[in-house]
Amino acid sequence: MVFLFNDISKQAEQIEYLCRLFLIKMIAKEIQLAVNKGEMLPLMEEFYTIQGEGFHTGTAAYFIRIGGCDVGCHWCDVKESWSADLHPPTATDLIVENASKYADTIVITGGEPLTWDMTLLTQKLKAKNLRVHIETSGAYDVTGTWDWFCLSPKKNKLPMQTAYNIAHELKVIIYNKHDFQFAEEQAAKVNPNAILFLQPEWSKKEEMTPLIVDYVMNNPKWRVSLQTHKYLNIP
Ligand code: SF4
Numbered sequence: 118m119v120f121l122f123n124d125i126s127k128q129a130e131q132i133e134y135l136c137r138l139f140l141i142k143m144i145a146k147e148i149q150l151a152v153n154k155g156e157m158l159p160l161m162e163e164f165y166t167i168q169g170e171g172f173h174t175g176t177a178a179y180f181i182r183i184g185g186c187d188v189g190c191h192w193c194d195v196k197e198s199w200s201a202d203l204h205p206p207t208a209t210d211l212i213v214e215n216a217s218k219y220a221d222t223i224v225i226t227g228g229e230p231l232t233w234d235m236t237l238l239t240q241k242l243k244a245k246n247l248r249v250h251i252e253t254s255g256a257y258d259v260t261g262t263w264d265w266f267c268l269s270p271k272k273n274k275l276p277m278q279t280a281y282n283i284a285h286e287l288k289v290i291i292y293n294k295h296d297f298q299f300a301e302e303q304a305a306k307v308n309p310n311a312i313l314f315l316q317p318e319w320s321k322k323e324e325m326t327p328l329i330v331d332y333v334m335n336n337p338k339w340r341v342s343l344q345t346h347k348y349l350n351i352p
Contacts, residue, residue, distance in 0.1 A: 148206050155234035155260070159184040160207035160229075161198050165219040169346025171267055171314055172286045173250070179220040180352070181212060186229035188254050188322055189273045192292055192318050198228035213241040225261075226252040235261030255280025268311070270303045282324035284311045288342055291325045292318040304338070 148181065151157040161184040168178045182195070184204030197203070216223050223242055225235065231253050239261035242249045250265035255276030259266075268284035270276045287307045291301035297315075304313055315332065317325040326343075333339045 123149060128164040151208075152233070155209065157206040157208050157236040158212065158233055159201040159204035159237065160212060161204040163212070163215060164352050166352045167349065168222075168224060169344050169349070169351075170316060171342050172312055173222075173265070173290050173344070174345055176222065177220055178222040178250070179216045180224045180225045180226055181216060184223065185232040186227050187217045187232075188229055188271050190271050190273060190290075190321060192290075192331050195209050195228070195243055201228075201232070209238045209241055211236065212246065215248060216242065217245045220247075222248045222250060224250045224252060228257060229254055231259060233256070233260075253280065255284070256318045257297060259283065268307065269314060272297075272299060276303075276306075282341065284308060286314065287311045287316040289314055290318050291315050291329055292321055293325075294328065297328075300339075311340045314342035315339050316344065319344055319347060 122123065140258050147159060148341050152159065161182040163179065163181045165177070165179045168174055168176050177342060184198050185201030186193075187198050189199075195197075225238070230251060235251070243262060248264045248292045249262070250267065251261070252269060253268045255268045256274035257272065258277060259279045265278070265285070266284050267286045267287070267288055268276060268280050269288045271291065284307050287303060289296065289303055291297065291300070300313075300315055307313075315329045317329055322343075324342075329341055333341050
C-alpha cells in the first residue's frame with residue numbers, strides 16, 4: 118500500500134510539472150505573439166534627458182530604447198541592446214503611460230527599433246498629442262507614424278528605400294576617412310529636404326572631429342553633429 122501511495126504521489130508531481138510547463142509555454146507563445154503585433158516591445162530602458170545629437174540637439178525629450186538589433190556595427194556603443202531576449206517584453210500601453218508623464222517629445226531608439234512593428238506604439242503616443250521621433254538605421258521596413266525621422270545608415274545593412282524617402286535628417290557616423298565617401302553616397306540617395314549631419318564616432322572623436330570640421334567648411338551642405346550628451350555626462 119505504501120508503494121502505491123508513493124507511485125500516486127509521484128504521478129501527481131509529474132502531472133503538476135507538465136501542467137506548469139504547458140502553461141509557461143502557452144504564456145511565452147502569447148507574449149511572442151503580442152511582441153510580433155507590437156502590443157508588447159522588448160524595453161531596454163527609458164529616460165528623460167536632453168537630445169544630444171543631430172537637428173534637435175539641446176532639447177528635452179523622453180527616450181525609449183527598444184532592445185534588438187542585428188546590424189552589427191563594430192563600434193556600437195549600446196551592444197547590450199543587441200539581444201532582444203535580455204529585455205523584458207513590456208506592454209506598449211505601459212510604455213506610453215510612463216512616457217506621457219515627462220515630455221512632449223518622445224524619441225524611440227535602440228537597438229534597431231524598426232526590428233519591431235512600431236504602428237501601435239506611435240499611434241498610442243500620438244493619441245496623447247506627443248511628438249514622436251525615431252533614430253534608426255533604416256535597415257528594416259518602416260512602420261509607425263513619425264514626426265521626425267532621423268536616418269543613420271550603416272554600411273553593414275543599408276537602409277530601405279522608404280527610409281531614404283521620408284528622412285527628415287541624415288546622420289552619418291564618421292569612424293574613419295572612408296566614411297566621408299559613404300556619407301556622400303548616402304546623401305545622394307536621401308530625399309533632397311533631409312538635413313545632412315556628420316558625427317564623429319565617440320572613440321575616434323579626437324582624430325575625426327577636425328577632419329569633419331574641415332569637410333563641412335569645404336562642403337557646407339553638411340552640418341556637424343556631436344554627441345553633446347556625452348560631453349554633458351548625461352544619458
Ligand atoms: S544599428 Fe545602432 S544599435 Fe545596431 S549595431 Fe549599429 S549602432 Fe548599434
